Amino acid sequence: MPKNRVAVIGVGETVFKNNIVDKTYVELAQQAAKAALDDAGLTPDDIDAVVFSMAPTQFMGVNDVDKWAVDSVWASGKPFMRVHTGGATGGSALHAGYAHVASGMYRAVLVVGADRVTETPDAQHVLNLIWDLFYEHDFALNTVTMTALATQRYMHRYGTTEEQFARVVVRSRKNALKNPYAHLKGNITVEDVMNSPRMSWPYKLFDICPRSAGAAAVVLANEEATKSHCSRPAFINGIGGRTSTVFMGDRVGPFADAELSDEAEFVSAGKEAYAQAGITNPMKEIQVVELYDPFSSTQFPQLESLGFCERGQAQNLSDEGAFEMGALLSVNPSGGTLCSNPIGVTGLVRVADAALQVMGKAGEGQVAGVQNALSTAIGGSVQFVNCTILGADYV
Amino acid sequence: MDTYVLGLALHPASSWVADKRLEEMVFDTAKAALDDAGITRDELDHVTIAACDELDGRSISSMLLSAPAGAYLKDEIKVTDSGLIGLCLEAMRIESGRFHLGLLSSWNKSSKAPFEDVMRMRCEPFYTRDIGLNASIADGFFARAVSDAYGISESDANSAVRASYQRASDNERGMRAAVPSLQEIEASPYVAAPLRKMQQAPVTDGGVSMVVCSGAWLKKHPHRRPLARLSGVAWRVDNYQLGEKRLSALTGFKESFQKAIAMSGLRDLSQLDVVELDSQTAFHEMAFRRALGLPDSCNVSPSGGPFAQNPYFCTGLVNAAEAVLQISGRAGAVQVNGTKRAAAHGCHGFAQQGNAVAIFEGA
Numbered sequence: 001m002p003k004n005r006v007a008v009i010g011v012g013e014t015v016f017k018n019n020i021v022d023k024t025y026v027e028l029a030q031q032a033a034k035a036a037l038d039d040a041g042l043t044p045d046d047i048d049a050v051v052f053s054m055a056p057t058q059f060m061g062v063n064d065v066d067k068w069a070v071d072s073v074w075a076s077g078k079p080f081m082r083v084h085t086g087g088a089t090g091g092s093a094l095h096a097g098y099a100h101v102a103s104g105m106y107r108a109v110l111v112v113g114a115d116r117v118t119e120t121p122d123a124q125h126v127l128n129l130i131w132d133l134f135y136e137h138d139f140a141l142n143t144v145t146m147t148a149l150a151t152q153r154y155m156h157r158y159g160t161t162e163e164q165f166a167r168v169v170v171r172s173r174k175n176a177l178k179n180p181y182a183h184l185k186g187n188i189t190v191e192d193v194m195n196s197p198r199m200s201w202p203y204k205l206f207d208i209c210p211r212s213a214g215a216a217a218v219v220l221a222n223e224e225a226t227k228s229h230c231s232r233p234a235f236i237n238g239i240g241g242r243t244s245t246v247f248m249g250d251r252v253g254p255f256a257d258a259e260l261s262d263e264a265e266f267v268s269a270g271k272e273a274y275a276q277a278g279i280t281n282p283m284k285e286i287q288v289v290e291l292y293d294p295f296s297s298t299q300f301p302q303l304e305s306l307g308f309c310e311r312g313q314a315q316n317l318s319d320e321g322a323f324e325m326g327a328l329l330s331v332n333p334s335g336g337t338l339c340s341n342p343i344g345v346t347g348l349v350r351v352a353d354a355a356l357q358v359m360g361k362a363g364e365g366q367v368a369g370v371q372n373a374l375s376t377a378i379g380g381s382v383q384f385v386n387c388t389i390l391g392a393d394y395v
Numbered sequence: 396m397d398t399y400v401l402g403l404a405l406h407p408a409s410s411w412v413a414d415k416r417l418e419e420m421v422f423d424t425a426k427a428a429l430d431d432a433g434i435t436r437d438e439l440d441h442v443t444i445a446a447c448d449e450l451d452g453r454s455i456s457s458m459l460l461s462a463p464a465g466a467y468l469k470d471e472i473k474v475t476d477s478g479l480i481g482l483c484l485e486a487m488r489i490e491s492g493r494f495h496l497g498l499l500s501s502w503n504k505s506s507k508a509p510f511e512d513v514m515r516m517r518c519e520p521f522y523t524r525d526i527g528l529n530a531s532i533a534d535g536f537f538a539r540a541v542s543d544a545y546g547i548s549e550s551d552a553n554s555a556v557r558a559s560y561q562r563a564s565d566n567e568r569g570m571r572a573a574v575p576s577l578q579e580i581e582a583s584p585y586v587a588a589p590l591r592k593m594q595q596a597p598v599t600d601g602g603v604s605m606v607v608c609s610g611a612w613l614k615k616h617p618h619r620r621p622l623a624r625l626s627g628v629a630w631r632v633d634n635y636q637l638g639e640k641r642l643s644a645l646t647g648f649k650e651s652f653q654k655a656i657a658m659s660g661l662r663d664l665s666q667l668d669v670v671e672l673d674s675q676t677a678f679h680e681m682a683f684r685r686a687l688g689l690p691d692s693c694n695v696s697p698s699g700g701p702f703a704q705n706p707y708f709c710t711g712l713v714n715a716a717e718a719v720l721q722i723s724g725r726a727g728a729v730q731v732n733g734t735k736r737a738a739a740h741g742c743h744g745f746a747q748q749g750n751a752v753a754i755f756e757g758a
Contacts (some may be wrong), residue, residue: 001492002491002492002493003490003491003492004491024521026519055455056448056454056455057448057449058448058454061516061520062516062517062518062519062520063449063513063514063516063517064447064449064475064517064744066475066476067517067632067635067744067745067748067749068517068519068635069635070632070633070634070635070748071634071635071636075632076632076633076634077631077632077633077646077647077650078631078632079483079629079630079631079632080476080630080631080632080749081474081476081480081483081484081630082474082475082476083472083473083474083475084448084455084457084473084474084475085455085457085471085472085473086455086457086458092472092473095472096472096474096484096487098491099484099487099488099490099491099493100487102487102490102491102492102493103486103487103488103489103490103491103492104490105487105490126454127454129453129454130453130454130455130458131458132459133452133453239493240470241470241471241472242468242469242470242471243442243457243461243462243466243467243468243469243470243471244467244468245462245467246458246459246461246462257468258468265468268468269470272470276493379455380455380457380458381458383458383461384457384461384471386470
């Protein structure tokens with residue numbers, strides 16, 4: 001149990017799109033910070049500390065860009081740190097912010113970040129540089145080809161078809177129609193996905209997330225500040241994280257501790273978070289999940305590893321409509337990462353969208369009766385994973 | 396605070412570690428810290444990392460380095476500001492009550508990165524990048540501003556260089572560089588007036604790891620004896636723009652000390668026996684001393700600070716390790732007898748935009 005209760009009391013997001021030309025990077029971060037502060041009914045002076053969420057700065061071209069953003073997010077004169085765990089950054093930043101408040105050292109903390117992935121002409125080249133200089137740079141290895149390999153393995157193990165992944169894309173784009181901030185949205189068909197250009201088998205273009213610019217922020221508060229400023233907070237009832245080896249080959253075969261294609265690091269991370277939150281049956285007790293899903297194949301293994309169904313069953317439940325809005329489990333009512341991916345803050349967007357559901361502020365995308373929501377984030381070679389459980393009641 | 400240091404290790408200082416990959420440096424240091432604490436990796440419930448992609452030359456450096464840092468299948472978070480900010484996060488994770496036994500690691504193989512190119516790319520693209528600002532030039536601005544604000548002469552700075560190298564010469568964990576003469580310092584070229592080359596602490600390769608635990612963990616393991624208790628930790632960030640006021644006011648530096656002192660339940664700085672400062676230049680050393688008004692009873696940087704070793708990104712955490720060694724009586728030739736409380740300072744960003752202070756005392 002944490003020493004102090006922690007709740008999300010304010011959420012701010014910008015629109016996510018290819019390019020945001022009327023704002024600099026730091027102005028973008030400020031827009032999200034101000035939105036979160038306004039949502040919480042706070043001013044910058046009410047914030048005791050700031051955590052900045054930003055993944056590789058090579059995407060936008062300024063090293064340690066968080067330091068440039070200090071004045072724009074009203075952090076000057078305050079404790080400030082930047083968290084970076086690749087694609088998992090936003091979730092890790094939230095967990096770092098949680099530690100600020102749970103430790104009793106701070107009353108109200110702003111977690112904020114921004115990204116402009118399209119500032120670089122080729123994000124996948126930057127993402128090739130994440131690999132080992134001597135052994136892996138020279139392969140055509142990037143996040144698309146890397147996860148395509150894992151997806152092929154998942155298909156082999158569970159008999160999943162490309163059409164089943166395509167249905168995930170169709171559902172996500174449809175859900176995103178109700179999210180005013182989503183980058184990609186629309187009513188498309190399985191055929192549209194199947195007919196989109198082939199990228200790396202089994203991926204077609206529509207199986208892959210966009211490169212987005214945008215920002216997000218949340219305000220975390222202790223019990224006292226929560227009572228003063230928020231009538232319907234989202235309590236952070238559980239957190240869990242796991243870091244695995246970078247080497248994908250060590251995560252396949254009979255001696256693997258955590259199977260690559262299952263994203264099995266989520267099993268122990270989820271169990272840890274569930275134990276804190278008192279969740280014993282995720283499918284019955286959690287109504288909404290906001291999964292980090294940059295590819296159409298990323299949802300199924302996460303749902304299975306997080307205990308929502310048995311291995312190989314998520315694809316069938318998806319086909320049956322169990323993951324539609326308001327059905328058995330509302331999966332990514334925001335449209336998820338498949339529809340918006342500002343990498344340095346995507347994990348934070350997942351938390352923000354899950355918190356909005358618990359706080360009853362998700363607008364047209366609101367799912368009725370949300371008591372518990374779960375958000376996830378993934379980074380590196382699918383090696384950094386974390387999850388957060390938000391609840392309407394404190395556990 | 397109820398946070399303790401159980402064990403630590405410093406990688407041997409070197410201007411260029413040529414016989415190891417960075418992964419090997421990190422592994423060796425993390426393993427040595429676990430051994431020092433008598434802890435196995437299986438016992439850890441979390442890991443905290445402090446590292447810089449740009450200085451490591453990788454887009455996500457922890458992808459290859461988290462496992463050597465002991466994080467395989469552990470709950471791990473990385474910060475990118477500095478090694479000592481890693482200790483700040485580690486302390487909060489322990490204090491949260493969620494975690495009880497962790498390994499903190501930070502490193503910098505400075506020899507493998509084009510240091511000033513990395514620093515220049517920290518400039519925002521609209522105003523400062525085109526003028527070619529880098530770390531040395533930012534420190535030159537700082538030197539000019541604090542010279543005026545604190546009455547620091549070139550002679551003061553040169554004497555501070557010699558004094559720092561003199562202290563460092565006794566530190567077996569440092570580079571043990573020869574102490575330069577005043578003439579050599581005066582004859583070294585300007586890198587950014589008034590800052591001369593030999594007034595800067597040379598960057599080195601290095602790494603540091605610490606095993607940190609909660610008081611609750613210690614109660615369950617009464618046979619374990621911690622090296623020190625972390626009694627206070629504070630950190631601040633200042634404005635990004637290098638205006639005169641920002642450079643000379645040392646606001647974040649002073650506030651970090653004040654807050655850490657208060658958190659430790661101390662009256663003032665006079666109760667500190669040792670202060671290890673992250674003085675990247677002799678002007679920093681003089682400005683920091685004068686801004687704090689440190690009493691004569693306080694031993695400042697007995698390790699030699701960055702002039703002993705300066706793995707730039709983690710120098711503040713090296714200072715923390717030196718402070719813990721002082722508290723536990725293991726500082727060797729640079730031991731200050733009777734040290735009961737020691738503070739470690741670290742800074743980061745252009746002209747020390749960010750500052751952090753940790754205070755340790757006997758457990």
